[in-house]
Amino acid sequence: MIKLTDIEKYYENKFIKTWVLRQINLEIEEGEFLTIMGPSGAGKSTLLHILGMLDEPSGGEYQFDGQEVTRLKEKDRTRLHQHHIGFIFQAYHLIDELTVFENLETPLLYKKVRAPERKSLVADMLDRFNIVAKKDLFPHQLSGGQQQLVAVARALIIRPRMILADEPTGNLNSKQGFEIMDLLKQLNQEGTTIVQVTHDEKKAGYGKRIIHLLDGWMEKEEAGK
């Protein structure tokens, strides 16, 4: 499904180039569960952003479903986004001014889904995650774990083929963290491709494949447990 060839990323600041990613070559199959690990500043998040088409690489090729993504117009990239990719962040990144219901609804609005269908999809999601009672609350009224749940629900509501998770359990306590990881595992078993970035060895183990990044280079690959 995904093929990265010689992907590079650097930032330029008055003649000084700061390299973040160097010569990344990676292939990801549909239905995989991939973990990216590495110390801070290794470029993990950057790689994830590039995979999610939120950022452009400075060099190299990115093929999604055989299509060269880097040369696509913003409009087309957004469309790929809307239909295929869901994002989960460490800091949840919910919209503070919207209720849980409205947060879940927003991706559907951008896909121009009609109101009745929207309502039913959101209701489904609320039900699945057992947060129906909280649908009219604002994010700041929920606990960290609940907020992450909502964030996951939001990522899932568009039925993406792939989920990118950037330290999804970083702000949660261990119990909440494992609940989220179990959820991701279940999703993967149902066929969703998962790519996660993490520090935590235990969480990393949920993935079938682990790659290590160091100073922008891909160091090694290993299999998960």
Place this chain on the structure above:
Amino acid sequence: MFQNYFKIALRNLMKNRVYSVVNILSLVIGLVCGMLIIVYVLDEISYDRFHDRAGRIYRLGRKTETAEQVVLEPLSCAPAARALMTDFPDIENAVRIRNTGNIAVRYGDKMFYEKHVAYADAPVFDVFTFPMIEGDPGTALTRPYSAVITEDMASKYFGIENPVGKILRFNNQHDYMVTGVMQNVPDNSHFEFDMLCSMETLAAQKDPDLDNWLSFGYFTYVLLKENAAPEDIQKKLPAFVRHYIGDDFKVQGKSIHFFLHPLLKIQLYSHLEGYPPGRIVQVCFLSMFALCIILAGCMNFMNLAVARSVNRNREVGIRKVIGANRKQLMVQFTAEAVILSLISMVVAMILVKWFLPAFSTVVRQQLTLDFTARPELLLYFIGLSLIVGIVSGSYPAFYLSRVHPADILKGRFTAGARKVRLRNALVLFQFFTSAVFIIQASVFGIQLEHLRDIDPGFDKNNVLVVPVSEENIRQSMDVFKKELRKEAGVTCVAATSTLPGWYIPREMKIPQGYTAEQMQIMDDINVDHGFIPAMGIEIIAGRNFSEDITTDPEQSVIINETAAQKFGWEQPVGKTIQYSTGSGQFATGTVCGVVRDFHLASLYRVIEPLFISNHAGRFNYLLVRFQPENVEETMDRIRHRWLARYPDHPFEYSFLDDSYDYYFQVVEKVMHIFSYFIFLTIFIACLGIFALAAYNAERRVKEIGIRKVLGAPSLHLVLMLNREIMLLVCIAMAAAVAFFQIPFLNPSTVMPYFTDFKPVVYLKSTLIVILMALVTISYQSIRAAAMNPVDSIRIE
């Protein structure tokens, strides 16, 4: 989708109440100005449109050319109308209207002076649309001594009785039968009248002017046939003039042309000598003012939105992640601005309703906010608010939607030099306009003071003005004046044809030493021997008119300094001036005296050569100078005298200083409104920097905390925080001063008597603007600098 945007917009508003209020206030002020102007312009444009055939109606005008100048007047001669109808098949109908002066009208015991009485041809109801309530428009004015009166006149004189068939007595001389009652003439008509009398009356009275091609005292309106082109008629008019008037005027060095002026253009574009000018200038000026203020409000909004964009970057990043494309984001932010604008519109409408009466007096127009009469007004208001919303929201929308999600998610904010520069430019512009307005206002203020102090050249205080329009009063005027002079409290009595400060007639004369082709135009008034002493005007050569010299009324003439200078007369006394007696004849007058220049017309007009004659009986006003003590008693005595001699005529009067100051008062009102505008512009500008300063402080909270911990004194912090803004203000002031150096923009090149701007004015204005900016900023920065550093450094 819009529900979502609406909810977010409202919640954002509530969350940031201070900024929301600033934004709403900026927009409201702009919208109020815009709406007031819309109401005014719609009113002006609507003038004369109520006539069904308005598009086909034209007014005949006269263009007079001499070697010196070209004069345009809306006047025509009486026989022209009929001749036009016979000679031009394209002209379907023609109507003449002739104004009368004050007429004393009486019915039973009700007696009043009516100023708005006119004679009109019977077809006036065919050409114009003046619906009649009683009577038959086809026959109402066909017979002599008929009159059609308005509803208001009907109730004034007849109460609830039907006036048709009843008799009104005019000037105690003529009886007119009321043949019809018409609806009141609407406010938005360029001419108004309360009574229309039949032109046939003048024919019955054998008025010589009716056949005189050389006497121009009528207004003629023609109705063109459908699809007729006015240009065709215009082309044939010179031949028409030559045929009927021939070369009679060439002798006087004038050439005469007729022209057609469309009815619908009169209110706005009329630029005719001696009549109120078209309002188009006023319309343009006010529209420009409003536009400036609206722009200032929009700029505030933009500035603030862009400055605070950092707060919303995160939201934009998230939305992009969950699938929003750029267009959708731009729509969202523009929608927020539009919603804000619509809320502002509601507030603005309430304020407009409140301010409309005051605004009406300034623009001298009756304005009302009537949505039932003018439903399109609401549409315009909504349209205005939408445009304001879209304009204000456009740049922030454009700016915010450019956010790169990856940067945001990493917590990187682009320091954006571009962003800062634009913000600075907007603040600069706001202060620049404020500064320009302040300087302008200061100069106007000084100007007004200066004008107040100009010596008009005569004493206008404590003078009573009594209009005298009737023949029999005029005949017995001398006797009456003698009686008045004997009254205690009365110092002088005089009579004049024209009131100082009002419309002054100008006529062509041939002074000695000039030929008939070199006619000179002079201001022309006719006074009695008491006028010059009563007004306290100084005689610098020769003598005043004298009762004892019986040849004065027919032969003597007094001129002013300007006239003597213009004609190059070192010894003016004894020189002759030929003047027209109407009907193409000329008489000769001999100069017996010269007066020091005085401002006969308002102070805004340069003093022109003046021709003062002394003909008996041609006076329209009685002037009575009274002692300032016991005014009430003196007035009573004068009234008594009047009613004793003229029991059939109401005693009406006014005071000379009131009428002379009329223009002055109007200018003062305009200044008043202008100062409101200035205050508003500055207010908006200050609002803008208030918000920016608050935002500045907020953003640098952490930096301030650290600096405090390191020992920075509060003053230093305050200065540091606002250095940028103050620098901008100074640049703006410098730019404003430079602005007025451009000669084209400097009013002293445009208006006579305008004092040139002194440096003091610039200095004062600069100080005012800087002071206001400082006060606005200080509040924020002092508060910020006084905060406990521990609070600011703690990470939430």
